Amino acid sequence: xxxxxxxxxxxxxxxxxxxxxxxxxxxxxxxxxxxxxxxxxxxxxxxxxxxxxxxxxxxxxxxxxxxxxxxxxxxxxxxxxxxxxxxxxxxxxxxxxxxxxxxxxxxxxxxxxxxxxxxxxxxxxxxxxxxxxxxxxxxxxxxxxxxxxxxxxxxxxxxxxxxxxxxxxxxxxxxxxxxxxxxxxxxxxxxxxxxxxxxxxxxxxxxxxxxxxxxxxxxxxxxxxxxxxxxxxxxxxxxxxxxxxxxxxxxxxxxxxxxxxxxxxxxxxxxxxxxxxxxxxxxxxxxxxxxxxxxxxxxxxxxxxxxxxxxxxxxxxxxxxxxxxxxxxxxxxxxxxxxxxxxxxxxxxxxxxxxxxxxxxxxxxxxxxxxxxxxxxxxxxxxxxxxxxxxxxxxxxxxxxxxxxxxxxxx
Ligand SMILES: *Cc1c(COP(=O)(O)O)cnc(C)c1O
Numbered sequence: 169x170x171x172x173x174x175x176x177x178x179x180x181x182x183x184x185x186x187x188x189x190x191x192x193x194x195x196x197x198x199x200x201x202x203x204x205x206x207x208x209x210x211x212x213x214x215x216x217x218x219x220x221x222x223x224x225x226x227x228x229x230x231x232x233x234x235x236x237x238x239x240x241x242x243x244x245x246x247x248x249x250x251x252x253x254x255x256x257x258x259x260x261x262x263x264x265x266x267x268x269x270x271x272x273x274x275x276x277x278x279x280x281x282x283x284x285x286x287x288x289x290x291x292x293x294x295x296x297x298x299x300x301x302x303x304x305x306x307x308x309x310x311x312x313x314x315x316x317x318x319x320x321x322x323x324x325x326x327x328x329x330x331x332x333x334x335x336x337x338x339x340x341x342x343x344x345x346x347x348x349x350x351x352x353x354x355x356x357x358x359x360x361x362x363x364x365x366x367x368x369x370x371x372x373x374x375x376x377x378x379x380x381x382x383x384x385x386x387x388x389x390x391x392x393x394x395x396x397x398x399x400x401x402x403x404x405x406x407x408x409x410x411x412x413x414x415x416x417x418x419x420x421x422x423x424x425x426x427x428x429x430x431x432x433x434x435x436x437x438x439x440x441x442x443x444x445x446x447x448x449x450x451x452x453x454x455x456x457x458x459x460x461x462x463x464x465x466x467x468x469x470x471x472x473x474x475x476x477x478x479x480x481x482x483x484x485x486x487x488x489x490x491x492x493x494x495x496x497x498x499x500x501x502x503x504x505x506x507x508x509x510x511x512x513x514x515x516x517x518x519x520x521x522x523x524x525x526x527x528x529x530x531x532x533x534x535x536x537x538x539x540x541x542x543x544x545x546x547x548x549x550x551x552x553x554x555x556x557x558x559x560x561x562x563x564x565x566x567x568x569x570x571x572x573x574x575x576x577x578x579x
Contacts, residue, residue: 173309173311175308175309175310175311175313176308176309178308178313178314178315178316178322179305179308179309180316180320183546184542184543184546184547187546188208188530188540188542188543191530191531191534192204192206192534192540195534195535199538202538203538203568204534204538204539204540205538205539205540205561205565205568205569206540206561206565207496207539207540207541207557207558207559207561207565207566207569208540208541208542208556208557208558209558209560210355210515210558210560211422211560212416212417212420212422212489212560213560213561213562214420214485214488214489215420216419216420216421216424216469217419217420217472217473217477217478217481217482217484217485218481219472219475219477219478219481220419220469220472220473220478220481220482221469222472223468223469223471223472223475223478224424224465224466224468224469224472226468227464227465227467227468227469228465230464230465230468231464231465238464240460240461241461241464241467242461243455243456243459243460243461244268244270244271244272244452244455244456244461245270245271245272245273245428245461245462245467246272246464246467246471247267248471249272249467249470249471250267250270250272250428251267252471252474253270253428253474254266254267254270255474256474256479257397257474258398258400261396261397261398261400261401262401263398263400263401265400265430265432266433268433268448269430269431269432269433269448270428270429270430271428271429271430271431271451271452271455272426272427272428272461272462272467272470273426273427273428273429273459273462274425274426274427274462274463274466275414275416275421275425275426275427276383276385276412276413276414276416276427276428277302277427278427279412279427279428279429280300280302280303280306280381280383280412281302281306282454282458283381283410283429283451284306284307284310284312285454285458286447286450286451286454287347287379287437288440289310289311289312291312291346291347292324292326292343292344292345292346292347293307293312293324293325293326293345293346293347293348293349294325294326294327294328294341294345294347294348294349295307295325295326295327295328295349296327296328296329296330296338296349296350296351296354296548297321297327297328297329297330297548297549297550297551298330298356298357298544298547298548298550298551298554299330299349299351299356299547299548300351300355300356300383300547301547303349303381304322304325304548307322307325308322312324312325313325319549320548320549321549326341326343326345327548327550328341329550330354330357330359330550331550332506332508332519335359336354336357336359336508337359337361337365340368340369340372344376344378345376345378346376346377346378346379347378347379347380347381348369348372348373348378348379348380348381349380349381349383350366350369350380350381350382350383350399351382351383351384351385352366352382352383352384352386352396353386353387353389353390353509353512353513354386354509354513354515355385355386355513355515356515356517356542356544356547356551356556357508357509357515357517357554357556358493358508358509358510358511358512358513358514358515358516358517358556359508359509359512359513359517360390360392360395360511360512360513361395361396362394362395362396363394363395363396363401363402366396366399366401366402366405367402367403370399370402370403370404370405370408370409371404373408373409374404374407374408377438378408379408379409379410379435379437379447380399380405380408380409380410381409381410381412382398382399382405382409382410382411382412383412384397384398384399384411384412384413385412385413385414385416385417385418386417386512386513386514387413387418388417388418388482388486389417389486389489389490389512389513389514390512390513391490391511391512392511392512395512398411399411400430400432406432406434406435407432407434407435408435409432409435410429410430410431410435410447411429411430412427412428412429412430413427413428413429413430414426414427414428415427415470415473417514418473418482418486419470419473419482419485420482420485421466421469421470424466424469425462425466426462426466426467426469426470429451431447431448431451432448433446433448435447435448437450488563489514489559489560490514490559491563492514492559492560492561492563492566493509493510493511493513493514493515493516493559494510495566495567495570496510496516496557496559496566496569496570497509497510497511497516499570499571499573499574500516500518500557500570500573502574503573503574503576503577503578504521504577505518505519505521505573505577506518506519507519510559514558514559514560515556515557515558515559516556516557516558516559517544517554517555517556518554518555518556518557519553519554520544520553520554520555521577523553524553525545525552525553526543526544526545526546526551526552526553526554526555527543527545529543529555530543530555532576533555533573536572536576537569537572537573537575537576538572539569539572539573541555541556541557541558542555542556542557542558543555543556544556
């Protein structure tokens, strides 16, 4: 009998998005004439930049010729891609990296999940609440946790509440933790951390021999000067942090698939015998064994994001989404609804009015405004009483949704 990994059975059934779908279907069947606007999704909607598309086409044509054909590439990604990312995206921040410190992948979700392969199960892990669910669920899958309690907290994980009370930057844990997940700009709250706030975490990690997993999927959406785009802008972070980045939101690659992991040479962990061991070396071993690289045309397309033309066009799309975010944020404020985020990230995290629950607000927004968003409680218990709207929609839909919200809330 082949036994299964029954840690998977501890997972809560994927409840949030199916439940949203069920309520929306029920509503549209009862109200077929209603024009429902969806601001719940965490997926982009604008097309690839023309310069990126060109490079993509060109690379596919390369595959059709004997001279330019590309077979297996380096497992770690082509150095011409890593180098352009380092030159265009890290060096301007004052961060120096070598291509050996960068691992190109087929997206950040897999990286955030796979990284757990190279860490022992008895590490104590700290995760935000509310949170991008991948961090939590992958720790359950590898067997690091016990069962979930009635609130949804898994035994063995240290949860760090992200709320308005702590300005969405969690307090340092009271117990000693070994691995800390931080995501800034944050999904779902759309909020950011300053250099000083990140410095506290870097100092904690160094003092406790902990490693920070820093998810910077939304760094390109930062508009406020001085907000760090990379954890390595903080002194000492190369000794204690792994950074994850993705082309998904930055350049519309959710369907194309490309991401990257940065593991500095000086980052080390400890063996059972107490010896230091290079995390970069360990991850390289894992990647060369279990991965054969992101596809050649995808890497060509990704490199074109950082060409002069490609970056200008990519920026225009980001600016388009951030203008949506401004419209949503200011519309909510005009309707007297408190909200956070939406300045340096494409998500607006609103406080539900009159103390409504996240799901009650969802129902009212759907029934009265015909607008769909995401209940904050779906991202973790501390998300209760909050609600996420995404700025990844089309302009007309965003404007119409905001008008309806202002009408319903009477302003
Ligand atoms: C969208 C997103 C990612 C990117 O995932 P990909 O697999 O690269 O598409 C990573 N982290 C967070 C928090 C996200 O919201």
